[in-house]
Amino acid sequence: MPSVADITTTPASGLRHIDALLGAGPGWNWLTPVRQTLYYTFALDGGQAQDVGTVVAAAPVALNAAQRDATVQVLQQLGAITGIRFEPVASGDDADIHLGAADILAGGISGLTSSRWSYSYSGETVVSYTADSWVYLDNAEFDAVNGLSPIHN
Secondary structure (H helix, E strand, O other), X not given: OOEHHHHHOOOOXXXXXXXXXXXXXXXXXXXXXXXXXXXXXXXXXXXXXXXXXXXXXOOOEOOOHHHHHHHXXXXXXXXXXXXXXXEEOOOHHHOOEEEEEEOEOOOOOOEEEEEEEEEEEEOXXXXXXXXXXXXXXXXOOOHHHHOOOOOOO
């Protein structure tokens, strides 16, 4: 079991080009029991990012078929590189990663991510850990690119 210090300390490799990619976001490697599968969904149930109401014009909508197909291809490639399995689930309640589209209010932003995680501990040992992340593609300003229109395929 991880310790509270494991979870609250951002990992660092000492290499700036690597450390720039390591943030204080959720660490799915702390899930208990430890697993090598992350579950993703295109469903919009199971909640949404906590801050989504302040950064999007309306509620998120489902990705279109081209976006879903491209996402699956990217996750398969990522899995081949990392050894992490990405498995689809129908319900947002069962997902670790939630994918959708929204009209992002800030200009010049093609997508956003938001995460939340929580843990409980006994002494210094973490006894439970949950994490969720949301990825929203802009479907207004960047629709031609993010929508994978025929012009950009």
